Amino acid sequence: MNFDMELFLQAMIHRSPGYIPEHLQLSLIPLFLAVSIALPAAVLVTRPGYRQYAAHVMAFFNAGQTIPPLAVIAVFFPFLGLGYGPALFALTIYALLPIARSSIAAISTVPEDVRDAALGMGMTPVDVLLRVELPLSLPTIMAGVKTAAVLTVSTAVLAALVGGKGMGAIIFAGINFFRPELVLAGTIYIGLLSIILERLLSVVEWFLTPPHMKAARSR
Amino acid sequence: MIQLEHISKRFSGVARPAVDQLSLTVEKGKISVFVGPSGCGKTTILRMINRLVEPDEGTIFIDGKNILQMNPPLLRRTIGYVIQQVGLLPHRTIGQNISLVPELLGWPREKTARKVRELLEMTGLPPEEFESKYPYQLSGGQAQRVGVARALAADPPIMLMDEPFAAVDPIIRMHLQDEFLRVQQHIRKTICFVTHDISEAIKIGDHLVILNEGRLVQSGTPIEILTHPSNDFVSSLIGDDRGSKILDLIRCEGLMDPQAPLVDFPKDNGSRVQAVWPVKAALERMMKNNTDEVMVCREDQPAGILSWNGIKAHINRISGEKQ
Structure with missing residues (x-):
């Protein structure tokens, strides 16, 4: 198969960029939804009295990860149909696990003596969560969010298969018409999007990291 | 004055109660030391006084008020609490750590700042050097001084101290004990102090409460206990060198x-x-x-x-x- 440079450049410059906003939507909306589900769930299962459920919740999120996004769409197809909505749904399920896992790990590794002292000083449980547990957990939670972001950007390609559009459209067009130029162009944009998103989230993470951890990192 | 009346506590999954029908009185302005082997219930008793643990039975009074009817966070803000692992908030500076309770109580910022400096000076940590440091920059002994300063910040009449000096090396421990006794001369707090170290108990305590298996075995001044141990358990806890301890x-x-x-x-x-x-x-x-x-x-x-x-x-x- 010979490589058509002109087609490749045309795909890079004219065809692919149009899919970027769509693809970002397909990645960021599930990411946002996944954070808003996984973080409260993680907070809930790390409360005293619910800790015994932590393993079950993790099992649920793990299951979410083992099912391929396409299979999720297939399972929910009778209820949700094809298209943008089911794609968002499947991607959200997919992004849940890394965020939930890192959040549960982060909150439950806040040292018990710190929690104990904070309560003993007269902080309310809400104070302890907002002013002690979450600030100390944020760097680890953000690590999970970054993983999920990269995962979602690349998995969102599959959305095109069920009519969810995005950068997948150009990649699958390339596969269907045996045009590696299109596949390559789409893949490069997916890679760039992943890297840029990851870097942006790293900047956010840096601002959320408590000062003592920054110092520990730069040492 | 703190009174515990017929307190019992049983933890799920443990056959023997952690605290069994215990009654005792802690006098105002004195250091009462709860001493006994691990598992004797001393820490549980301490944590019931600030309601980090709730008794299954019995009542606890502080100055005649039943604390089981008070709001736990509000109660805790009036009781200093020092633990062995210190538990400083790692993401806050030393100054912010000490001002924790004053902040919760809504003190004006200036009053809090003044108190922080005063406490740092009292515990031998120059404020200009330590106030803006983070806990990871402190040695074990310094961290525990901050722990004590934090507990004293809102000037609580009562202090609960759970093996506060057990995690530091013997020389620093002796130093901290001496300093603590010196400070107590001025502040005259009602102090409940938990330790498993009988020598520390004898050195620090005005009043010793000897516990075993959740029950009170003997209580009295160190001299009373050293000269008249009530049974073999107390004698063996004191050790063969009680003559020289005296x-x-x-x-x-x-x-x-x-x-x-x-x-x-x-x-x-x-x-x-x-x-x-x-x-x-x-x-x-x-x-x-x-x-x-x-x-x-x-x-x-x-x-x-x-x-x-x-x-x-x-x-x-x-x-x-x-x-």
Whole structure:
């Protein structure tokens, strides 16, 4: 198969960029939804009295990860149909696990003596969560969010298969018409999007990291 | 004054109750030490006083008020709490850590800042150097000083201290204990102090509460307990060296012979001790000078002679009581 440079450049410059906003939507909306589900769930299962459920919740999120996004769409197809909505749904399920896992790990590794002292000083449980547990957990939670972001950007390609559009459209067009130029162009944009998103989230993470951890990192 | 009345606590999955029908009174302005082997319930009792653990049965009164009817966070803000692992908030500076309770109580910022500096100075940590440091930059001993300062910040009448000096090395521990006793001379807090170390208990305590398997075994002043242990458990907890432990607690004037002739005694300071010093200090003097006798003085005035034989007789008398 010979490589058509002109087609490749045309795909890079004219065809692919149009899919970027769509693809970002397909990645960021599930990411946002996944954070808003996984973080409260993680907070809930790390409360005293619910800790015994932590393993079950993790099992649920793990299951979410083992099912391929396409299979999720297939399972929910009778209820949700094809298209943008089911794609968002499947991607959200997919992004849940890394965020939930890192959040549960982060909150439950806040040292018990710190929690104990904070309560003993007269902080309310809400104070302890907002002013002690979450600030100390944020760097680890953000690590999970970054993983999920990269995962979602690349998995969102599959959305095109069920009519969810995005950068997948150009990649699958390339596969269907045996045009590696299109596949390559789409893949490069997916890679760039992943890297840029990851870097942006790293900047956010840096601002959320408590000062003592920054110092520990730069040492 | 803190009163515990018929307190019981059973943890799920443990057959024996952690605390079993315990009643005791902690006096105002005194250091009461809860001492016993691990698992005797001492920490559980302490944590029930600030309601980090809720008793299954019984009531706890502080100055006549039933604390089980109070709001736990509000109650805790009036009780200082110091734990072995210190538990400083790692993401806050030392100054912010100390101002935790004043902040919760809504103190004006200036008042809090003044208090933080005052406490840092009192605990021997220069504020200009330490106030903006983070906990990871402190040594174990410094961290525990901050822990004590944090507990004292809102000037609570009661302090709960759970093995506060157990995690630091012996030299620092001795230092912290001495400092703590010096500070307590001024602040006169009602202190509940938990330790498994009987020597620490004897050194620190005005009143000892000896616990075993969730029950009170004996309580009294250190001297009472050392001279009259109520049973074998107490004797073995005190150890075989209770005779010499007592030497830390009695003053030279208690064992000296006031009638002894004071003439031809060397005038140098090396062989003089003060009447209020513990007998142990006199023993050290004797060993250092290789003599059997030292002169006991009140300020500059000679008051009597303390001799090795006198000390020995006293130890034998105490140890002999048991046989």
